[in-house]
Amino acid sequence: MSKSSKAWLLFWSPSGQTTVTSLTTSAISGSQATATHEAMFFFDEIKREVSNETHAISWAAQLETRAHDYAALYTSSHDAWNGYHPEVRARVETLRFLGVTQVRPLLLAAFGKFSPKEMEKLLAAAVNWSVRVLLTGVPSGTLEGHYSKNAKKVTDGAIKTVDDLAKEMAVIIPNDERFRAAVATASVPDAQLARYYLRVLQMQADGSIDLQYVPNDGKPVTLEHILPVKPGPGWVHISTEDAKANYNRLGNQALLSGSVNSKLGNVDYAIKKPALLASPFSLTKEAAAPSDWSLHEIGERQKRLAELAVLAWPIK
Numbered sequence: 001m002s003k004s005s006k007a008w009l010l011f012w013s014p015s016g017q018t019t020v021t022s023l024t025t026s027a028i029s030g031s032q033a034t035a036t037h038e039a040m041f042f043f044d045e046i047k048r049e050v051s052n053e054t055h056a057i058s059w060a061a062q063l064e065t066r067a068h069d070y071a072a073l074y075t076s077s078h079d080a081w082n083g084y085h086p087e088v089r090a091r092v093e094t095l096r097f098l099g100v101t102q103v104r105p106l107l108l109a110a111f112g113k114f115s116p117k118e119m120e121k122l123l124a125a126a127v128n129w130s131v132r133v134l135l136t137g138v139p140s141g142t143l144e145g146h147y148s149k150n151a152k153k154v155t156d157g158a159i160k161t162v163d164d165l166a167k168e169m170a171v172i173i174p175n176d177e178r179f180r181a182a183v184a185t186a187s188v189p190d191a192q193l194a195r196y197y198l199r200v201l202q203m204q205a206d207g208s209i210d211l212q213y214v215p216n217d218g219k220p221v222t223l224e225h226i227l228p229v230k231p232g233p234g235w236v237h238i239s240t241e242d243a244k245a246n247y248n249r250l251g252n253q254a255l256l257s258g259s260v261n262s263k264l265g266n267v268d269y270a271i272k273k274p275a276l277l278a279s280p281f282s283l284t285k286e287a288a289a290p291s292d293w294s295l296h297e298i299g300e301r302q303k304r305l306a307e308l309a310v311l312a313w314p315i316k
Helices: 002-007 025-027 032-049 053-074 089-100 101-111 117-138 138-154 164-170 175-184 193-204 238-245 256-265 269-277 280-288 297-310
Strands: 008-014 017-019 220-224 253-257
Touching: 017 297, 053 089, 053 101, 089 101, 089 117, 089 193, 101 117, 101 138, 117 164, 117 175, 117 193, 138 164, 175 297, 193 220, 193 253, 220 269, 238 297, 253 269, 253 280, 256 269, 269 280, 280 297
Parallel strands: none
Antiparallel strands: 008 017, 220 253
16 A cells, blocks of 8 residues: 555544544555554554544544545445435445545545535546546556545645546546547456446447446346357357457447347357347447458447447546
């Protein structure tokens, strides 16, 4: 864990004094020895800041508030979101699903500073930024430092709005050109992530983004890898090596109902086409348009998805 992240396991009281809000992340993210060292650092900070009974009472009250806020960032059903638009709960759940933990210090800082309207905007931006960094491959350590630095600026009042924050984050969040290029070649081996990406891209293609959409919402939608990882006799035009290299490319994956998906397997494209064409998803139907399915078709479809991605997860 970087020093900037450790610093933002702390939160800053109105007087500017540093107080500890969480000691658990160290143990989760590092070795036992590292966690022990960091715990000692945190307790040293506590002893330095909490020097009398009044400070202790104040510190305990602030810690309780921060713990409540931190729990809300993990829990979409938390009562802290009762006064917010319903789509906020969906975004909290999506962030949990994506597993991008580096943004949490920033969200925690904003929780105590931003208005509900700005907090709603920030959660939407956090989802978009998270998808962009995941698909582009921004190093987590680099990302962690920028989120932590801007969390401090939010607490100090130097950043008051999401628009101001977006300007600061522009140096690390992939811009449209970089994001488009990354999506155009991205492989997504995680089936749950691929299904989420394709569901959102489908909504963008339909022009009807559901702001309350939650990944893994229980609907029976599965993935079909059009080019199978182990091609059958109908795939002689693609080598085994090319099949393995392109199997998980986003352009080779399509949404189908579970019952249809389980029957297709590694059959050739001509047999798969009717099932693709019968899908209720327009992007899946489009995958049935070519006369054949090769690396060229995968690349062309993925370019189409990349254009949609820029719109589906805007940078601001």
